[in-house]
Amino acid sequence: MGGLYSEYLNSSKVREHYNYTKETLDTQETPSRQVASAFIIILCCAIVVENLLVLIAVARNSKFHSAMYLFLGNLAASDLLAGVAFVANTLLSGPVTLGLTPVQWFAREGSAFITLSASVFSLLAIAIERHVAIAKVKLYGSDKSCRMLLLIGASWLISLVLGGLPILGWNCLGHLEACSTVLPLYAKQYVLCVVTIFSVILSAIVALYVRIYCVVRSSHADVAGPQTLALLKTVTIVLGVFIVCWLPAFSILLLDYACPVRSCPILYKAHYFFAFATLNSLLNPVIYTWRSRDLRREVLRPLHCWRPAAGVAGRRDGTPGHRLLPLRSSSSLERGTHMPTSPTFLEGNTVV
Numbered sequence: 001m002g003g004l005y006s007e008y009l010n011s012s013k014v015r016e017h018y019n020y021t022k023e024t025l026d027t028q029e030t031p032s033r034q035v036a037s038a039f040i041i042i043l044c045c046a047i048v049v050e051n052l053l054v055l056i057a058v059a060r061n062s063k064f065h066s067a068m069y070l071f072l073g074n075l076a077a078s079d080l081l082a083g084v085a086f087v088a089n090t091l092l093s094g095p096v097t098l099g100l101t102p103v104q105w106f107a108r109e110g111s112a113f114i115t116l117s118a119s120v121f122s123l124l125a126i127a128i129e130r131h132v133a134i135a136k137v138k139l140y141g142s143d144k145s146c147r148m149l150l151l152i153g154a155s156w157l158i159s160l161v162l163g164g165l166p167i168l169g170w171n172c173l174g175h176l177e178a179c180s181t182v183l184p185l186y187a188k189q190y191v192l193c194v195v196t197i198f199s200v201i202l203s204a205i206v207a208l209y210v211r212i213y214c215v216v217r218s219s220h221a222d223v224a225g226p227q228t229l230a231l232l233k234t235v236t237i238v239l240g241v242f243i244v245c246w247l248p249a250f251s252i253l254l255l256d257y258a259c260p261v262r263s264c265p266i267l268y269k270a271h272y273f274f275a276f277a278t279l280n281s282l283l284n285p286v287i288y289t290w291r292s293r294d295l296r297r298e299v300l301r302p303l304h305c306w307r308p309a310a311g312v313a314g315r316r317d318g319t320p321g322h323r324l325l326p327l328r329s330s331s332s333l334e335r336g337t338h339m340p341t342s343p344t345f346l347e348g349n350t351v352v
Contacts, residue, residue: 007173008103015098017184020176021261022268029095040090040275043282047083050285051076057298064295067133067148068231071126072288074152075238078118079281085111086278093271105185106167113194114163116246119280120198121155123242126235127208134212134232162197166190182256182270192257195250202243209236234291238284245280248273 007013018025058064058073092100092108100108128151172179172187180186212232252273255264289296 005169008106008167009101011099011101013102013173014100014105014185017172017176017179018098021179021181021184023262023265025098033094037090037094040278041087043278044083044087044090047086047278047281048080050282051080051083053299053302054285054288054295055080057295057301061298064298067129068126069295070148070152071122071129074125074155075119075122075284076288078115078122079284082112082115082119082278082281085115086281102171102173102185103167106171109183109186110163110167112163114159116198117159117162117194118156119242120201121159123205123239124201125151125155126238127205130212130232130235131208134215162194177261179261180253180256181259181261181264181267182253188257191253195253195257198246199250202239205239209239230291234287237287237291241283241287242280245283246277249277 015025054076055073058069058076064070064073089108089112092104097105129148166186170187170190171185173185175187178187178189180188180191183191209232216229216232249270252267252270256267256270259267285299289299
């Protein structure tokens with residue numbers, strides 16, 4: 001074991017593994033790669049900004065401190081960190097990869113696996129919450145907040161352990177024949193294990209939602225009300241988008257396990273499948289804000305901060321200013337099951 005960890009700072013190990021699994025190596029930065037890298041970084045910056053706005057909205061408005069919104073906030077946090085991890089992965093890819101030590105490479109790839117794990121476990125937590133709230137006809141109260149936070153903390157702890165297994169020793173250093181083609185320092189067995197775990201969890205989530213829909217369709221009006229159905233539709237869309245975005249990447253990893261080294265050329269294009277998967281972190285905040293009128297107003301509030309000032313300035317110079325009207329908000333994502341809402345102020349005729 002000591003010999004294994006002594007290889008973690010050997011800068012020639014990464015090149016050795018890439019030489020074994022890849023037909024060609026990226027030894028220089030081409031203009032097309034630079035353009036692609038710049039586009040991915042811009043995309044990831046948008047992911048960070050979007051999810052940061054969602055987190056700020058959930059944190060500063062007490063109306064969003066219910067179990068459902070906190071779980072969505074946890075998913076936004078994992079998406080935000082995924083954006084940061086993708087930026088680091090992009091900056092450390094290409095020719096830079098061959099100059100990394102194994103421990104740096106494990107940190108680069110492990111951060112992406114940790115955020116992916118956190119997203120999957122967040123989806124599971126949301127499904128469990130919906131099942132408890134609808135199938136069991138119960139809601140999380142203040143006495144359950146500790147249990148809810150423990151669930152979120154446990155999901156991140158499991159994600160850290162799952163993503164950190166390679167750096168703890170489950171890798172293919174010293175065993176080139178066991179290496180993944182897509183991730184040349186990861187053991188194929190580890191990649192298969194992770195994909196299997198995620199697939200089982202996602203299948204369990206789908207089964208939970210099928211059960212929830214069956215309960216809603218056969219229940220009385222209080223359970224199958226429009227607000228309940230709207231919320232259920234929202235989380236189902238989030239789950240569907242995740243599966244659509246990540247299914248190609250999971251498929252390429254399963255193919256990687258089945259293919260002998262250098263026998264499946266499509267594996268050398270795996271970065272396109274993972275780039276497509278990053279769209280999931282970009283689309284999730286759009287889904288939240290599209291489906292919830294209240295959350296949309298809260299997320300967009302920083303963008304409208306200058307408008308009241310513009311209205312005051314207009315009155316000072318004699319031009320008509322905007323009139324602020326009080327409006328009691330109502331959410332299409334989750335309504336009427338938590339603490340009362342406080343009035344918000346919007347610019348006249350801008351209610352969406």
